[in-house]
Amino acid sequence: MSAAAPEVARGESRLETARRFLAENPAIALIFVFVGLFVVTDIVNRAQSGHAFLAPTQVSTTFLYAAPLALLAAGQTLVMLTGGVDLSVATTATAGAFVASGTGRHGAAAAILLAIAIGFGIGLVNGIGVAIFRVNPLIMTLGLSSVTLGALTIYSQRRFVALVPNIVNTFGSGRFLTYIPYDLLIWGPIAALIILGLRYSGFGRMIYAVGDNPVACRLAGVRVWQVLLLVYALCGAFSAVAGILLVGFNDAADLGIAAPFLLPSVAAVVIGGTSILGGSGGYGGTILGALILTVLDSLLTILNASAAIKQMLYGAIILALAWLYAWTSRGE
Amino acid sequence: MTTAAATADRRRPGIHAARLGRRHGWTLGTYVLLLGLVLYWRTVPPVWGSFDVQSLAIDALPFAFAAMAQAVVIISGGIDLSVGSLMSLVNVISAKYMATMSFRDALLFAGALALGAALAGASTGSLITISRVPDIVVTLAMLFVWAGLALQIQPIPGGGAPLKYVQLATGQWFSPWIPSGLVILLCAFVLIWLPLRRARSGLALYSIGSNRNAAYLSGVSVTRTRIFAYSLGGFFAGLAGLALTATSGIGDPLSGQYYTLNSVAAVVLGGVALVGGKGGLIGPIAAAFVLTVVKTILILKGVDQNWAQVIQGTLIIVVVMIGGLAIRERRRT
Numbered sequence: 001m002s003a004a005a006p007e008v009a010r011g012e013s014r015l016e017t018a019r020r021f022l023a024e025n026p027a028i029a030l031i032f033v034f035v036g037l038f039v040v041t042d043i044v045n046r047a048q049s050g051h052a053f054l055a056p057t058q059v060s061t062t063f064l065y066a067a068p069l070a071l072l073a074a075g076q077t078l079v080m081l082t083g084g085v086d087l088s089v090a091t092t093a094t095a096g097a098f099v100a101s102g103t104g105r106h107g108a109a110a111a112i113l114l115a116i117a118i119g120f121g122i123g124l125v126n127g128i129g130v131a132i133f134r135v136n137p138l139i140m141t142l143g144l145s146s147v148t149l150g151a152l153t154i155y156s157q158r159r160f161v162a163l164v165p166n167i168v169n170t171f172g173s174g175r176f177l178t179y180i181p182y183d184l185l186i187w188g189p190i191a192a193l194i195i196l197g198l199r200y201s202g203f204g205r206m207i208y209a210v211g212d213n214p215v216a217c218r219l220a221g222v223r224v225w226q227v228l229l230l231v232y233a234l235c236g237a238f239s240a241v242a243g244i245l246l247v248g249f250n251d252a253a254d255l256g257i258a259a260p261f262l263l264p265s266v267a268a269v270v271i272g273g274t275s276i277l278g279g280s281g282g283y284g285g286t287i288l289g290a291l292i293l294t295v296l297d298s299l300l301t302i303l304n305a306s307a308a309i310k311q312m313l314y315g316a317i318i319l320a321l322a323w324l325y326a327w328t329s330r331g332e
Numbered sequence: 333m334t335t336a337a338a339t340a341d342r343r344r345p346g347i348h349a350a351r352l353g354r355r356h357g358w359t360l361g362t363y364v365l366l367l368g369l370v371l372y373w374r375t376v377p378p379v380w381g382s383f384d385v386q387s388l389a390i391d392a393l394p395f396a397f398a399a400m401a402q403a404v405v406i407i408s409g410g411i412d413l414s415v416g417s418l419m420s421l422v423n424v425i426s427a428k429y430m431a432t433m434s435f436r437d438a439l440l441f442a443g444a445l446a447l448g449a450a451l452a453g454a455s456t457g458s459l460i461t462i463s464r465v466p467d468i469v470v471t472l473a474m475l476f477v478w479a480g481l482a483l484q485i486q487p488i489p490g491g492g493a494p495l496k497y498v499q500l501a502t503g504q505w506f507s508p509w510i511p512s513g514l515v516i517l518l519c520a521f522v523l524i525w526l527p528l529r530r531a532r533s534g535l536a537l538y539s540i541g542s543n544r545n546a547a548y549l550s551g552v553s554v555t556r557t558r559i560f561a562y563s564l565g566g567f568f569a570g571l572a573g574l575a576l577t578a579t580s581g582i583g584d585p586l587s588g589q590y591y592t593l594n595s596v597a598a599v600v601l602g603g604v605a606l607v608g609g610k611g612g613l614i615g616p617i618a619a620a621f622v623l624t625v626v627k628t629i630l631i632l633k634g635v636d637q638n639w640a641q642v643i644q645g646t647l648i649i650v651v652v653m654i655g656g657l658a659i660r661e662r663r664r665t
Contacts, residue, residue, distance in 0.1 A: 085468070087593075133653040136606045138411070142593050143649040150641030157638075263472060276466045308483035315476025322473070323463040 022328035026273045029328070030288040033321070037292060038062075041299040048302060056179050062294050064173070064181035068093070068249070070290035071187060071242035072261050073268040074194055075123075075235030077286045080269050081198075082231050083211040083278025084130060084137035088145035089239040090262035092122045095148055096243030097253040098155060101162045108165035116240045122148060123236020124229065131228035153255060164251055172248015183245050190238070194283040207231060211278025264293050271321045292321075358603030358655070359615040366618050369625045376632045382508035384628075389511035390502050390579045392624040394419070395591060396517055397572030399602065399616035400525070401565040402595035408561035409541035409608030410467040414456060415569045416592030417478035420585055422449050422573025424482045427491030427583025435496040442497070446570040452478070453566015457559035475592070482585040489584040493577050501578035513579070517617065520571060525613050528564075537561055542609025597648045598623060600655075623648075 022029045038054060045053040052058075072089045079086040100115040122144065129140035171182045198204035209217050210227050217224050242261075247253045272289035274281025296317060300310045374380045398415055405412040422445050430438045460470045503512045528534040536557040539547035548554050576587050595616075602619035604611030626647060630640040 129649060129653060133657060135649065135652045136600065138596060138606065139600050139652050140649065142596065143645045143652070145645075146593075147642050147645035147649070150638045150645065153638040153641075154636065263475070266469075266472060270469050276468060306484070308480045308487070311476045311480030311483065313480075315473040315480065318476070319459065319463070319465070319470060319473035322465040322469045326463055326465045 019328050022324075026325070026328070027284055027288065029324075030272065030285060030292065034288055034292050034295065037295045037299065041295055041302060044299065045302050053298070053302070058298075060175060060179040060181055062291065062298065063184060064175070064249075065297075066290045066294040067181070067183040067187040068242040068245045068258075069261055069264055069268060069294065070287055071190065071238050071245065072258070072265040073272075073286045073290050074190060074283060075238035076265045076269050077272070077274055077281070077283050078194070078207060078231045079137070079235050080266075080274050080276060081207050081211045081278055081281060082228060083214070084228075084232075085266065085276070086126065086141045086232065086235050087138065087262065087266075088122065088126060088141040088148065089235065089242075089265050090258040091145040091148040091152070092119050092236050092239035093243030093246060093258035093261070094253070094255060095119065095122060095152055096240030097247035097257050098152055098243075099240075100168055100244045101164045101247050101253045102155070104163035104165045104168070105161055108167045111165055112168065112244060115244050116237050119240020119243070120233050120237040123233040123239070126236065127229035127232030130232060131225035149255070156255060162252060164247055164253075168244055168248040169251060170248070172245045172250075183248075186241065186245065190241070191283060191287060198282055203227070203230070208279055211280075213279070264290075267318045268293055270318070271325070273325055359612065359618070362602055362615050362618040362622060366622050366625065369622060369629070373625055373629050373632075376629055382504075385509060386502070386504065386511045388621070388624060388628060389513040391628065392621050393501055393513040393517060393579055394572045394575040395594065395598065395624060396617045396620040397520070397568050397575055398588075398591040398595040399598035399620040400520075400613050401568035401572060403599045403602065403604050403611065403613050403616040404537070404568060405467075405561050405565040406596075406599050406604050406606060407541050407608055407611060408537050408558060409544065410460070410558065410561065411471065411596070411606070412453075412456070412562065412565050412569075413468060413471040413592055414474035414478055415565070415572075415595050416588035416590065417475045417482065418449060418452060418566060418569040419573040419576060419588035419591055421452075421478045421482040421485075421588075422446075422570045423576040423580075423587050424486040424491070424583040424585050426574055426577045427493060428486055429491075430494065430497065430577065431492035433494060435494045438494045438497045442574050445574060446567055449570025449573065450563045450567035453569065454559055454563035456566070457562030460562070461555045461558050479585070482588075486583050486585055489582050489587075491583040492581060498578050498581055501575055513575070516575075520568075521613060521617065529612070533557070533560055538609055540608075594623065600652055601648065 042052055042054040045051055072093060075089055076086055096115040096119045099118050100111045103111040103114050126137075126141050126144055129135040129144070130137050171186060174182045176182060198207065206217075206222060206227050209222065210224050214224050239258075243258055246257050250257060268289035269281070269286050270276060270289070271292060272281065272283075272285025272287070274285060296314070300313060305313065373384075377384065398419060401415050402412060426442060426445055430441060433441060456471060456474050459465075459474075460467055463470065499512070501513045501516060504510060505512045505515045536547065536552045537560070539550070539552050540554050540557050540561075544554055547557075572591065573588065577583060580587065598619040599611075599616045600606060600619075601622065602611065602615030602617070604616060623644065626644055627640060630643060631637075635643070
């Protein structure tokens, strides 16, 4: 990293230079972390089983695994940009998964649309609570998440013919041209839409403005509640899409299908450099955050870490990366 | 708000009452809600007696301590998502080693564990202040660390506690109507929180939650107070974990999971503002009892457990929505 700073100003320590470089190029720093982790995983894997991890198949697998997390984190990014947090993304995804497999016998298109509509609906309820009734997002989404989970448990106990549509299976776990996962066809356009939309559309700029200073927004005539309502509803819809991909990957829906992704979805956004206070960040970083967490998961699996060690390391790494980010963006 | 009164003598009590109402109205509401629920609860089972009160106290004890832990941190302007997993950790350690101890040793060990939990909380607080990473992220990371540690120490439920220690929380005090769990809770509240709230450190806690810059400018050490808040929260979480051991009799690495989110719900229901600086511990304690009574009533009525979850979640949302509307109305006037 020292090569990237050819002109070291007088009296500036090398540490300071590194800090400034990282602060100015967060995405590059994240790519470094991602590639670094990949190389470490490769070395560990070679040492353990003699196979390379740095192979096209593994890269493709990493992207395949990362897609549901990245989609959950997409909604989370939007919500966190407005200064909130959505802790119902996992149960909303589970709802999407259940609806997609439960109504699969009526045809794939109907099942998928219904699942996304349910996700949108759950998000809308969150939005109504947060935007209109001014409930704290943490409480609103947690409460609704517990309601959704209870309702899903009741639904799953009823007679219920699960049939995951073929196309959902293909998109959740298939690949074309040997290496390219189908779920990239879903994730890619959504990612492009979010990144470009956040940067160039009026609504996108409004999300940043609302997160940065809601009072100023209100005084400037922005209908803050409408922005929040749509953001939470979109978050629900993206979560449902992630749930559909997950049920396609697992081929069956169960109540815990998305639960392990809840906290990683927050972690991916934080690692990606979106401020939890809202107003700054973007989806590009979140994508890298999701990829980093996915590789990390593979690394821990290869190391044969027990669930306990895995959790502890996971916590330590989230903290370390968040700390690194806080350190780089400090000062000035 | 009858501020139109002319003479100063008549105005003063009026303002005072209004201020008291503003300050304690929500807490009072929580208690009225609790009273109403208890009155209703009495009519549900065919025979309602001291046994029901006992089991309520046993159910609510860990929850009430968890709510206290969360409340202290939220009052100081933070949030602690690691409360539940710290509880699991203390629960697991205590059940693993207490099983073969005498009562006296078990008590000493419990004291040491509570202090250890306070230390764990202090380390979380220090990490937050040193790293300047938002509270929610650091405590989220600590959630994983404590949960992993608990899983490492005892992967499957097991262990135990001396009978006398169990009775400490599940027994009774003079009459079967006074569960000893309730007495312990009251003791912790009166002996720890009440003096602290009046003391300099307690005041500092409220001041940094209310306005961090103003607190700093008036000479409060914000860093030290934040660490103090987290260590006090850790101490209460430790008590909650010890209560779990006493009320359940075993150690379970997943036992605390339920409490992380529910403690936040109890705190909000108990009238502590999530932005910090407002409320006390007595409200969240009542809220913990409210949520437990609701659960008990639903179970007694034979409602399916999942429906009970739906109803409880809806109740929390509706109460908080009404609270939000009430605050908005007041601001408008």
